[in-house]
Amino acid sequence: MKNIFYYSIIGFVQGITEFLPVSSSGHIAILKNIFGLETKNLFFETSLHLGTLLSLLVFFRKEIFSLLNESYIELKEKRKDKKNVNFILLVLVGIVPAGFAGFFLDDVVSKIFTDILLIGIFYIFLSFIIFSTKFAKNQGKDVNIFESLVIGIFQIFSLLPGISRSGTTISTALHLGVEPKKASDFSFFMAMPIILGSFLKEFFDLKSSFDFTILSGVFVSFLTGYFALVLLYKILKSQKFYLFSIYTFIIGILLILWKIKLFF
8 A cells, every 4th residue: 555655646746747847757756765765677667657658649649540540541642742641750750869868878867866966957957948948939830850850869868857858859849940839749749659668668678577556656647647738738828838947946956955965
């Protein structure tokens, strides 16, 4: 029962923070330090990501069906304008940089998850990234091959706890002039294969039996993840995305003070 309680709390935080630009990995690392939970690899975190992956699939169910259906029609009819097929290819281009980096830097990232000072520094870095979007100009652009590659390269930073994946990718897209909704859509479509791939990698690397109490956290992360997506799109529509920087900056300062024992 104790583990179910802990995992449910962490699943709640995972779901809320996965899509909001506040770094779910950073929040989970903090909670693991508070609760004293230990894992030998990132399987626990990636398991919780399954819940948020499901929330993505449900939230974007109409867009996903339309994308796959229209892509099939474009290929079947050999259309010259393959808008949907091209979008899928752009998503694949965008995930390549972080995919390679994640595969080779897994051990390094696992160690950083226990360093509160580094996480605090990364949070402050994230706050500057997010705040900078206040000055980004919406040029109404679509994502092309160049934007996709640039977004994918900057996504590498999100492997670090305290650096938000959605915060990094959406901020990069906004600075490139991509329309806010298109920027967030592209960011989350890139997230789907990355989350799935990360889970499968950790699943096949797992050397111990699966702890079924983790499923409580997975279920909670699904529910809260869906709510976070609804909230984020409302905030993007109001053009207040940059305000998340206040929260991440405060978290970063508090973590640093905690580490050097000037606070708590």
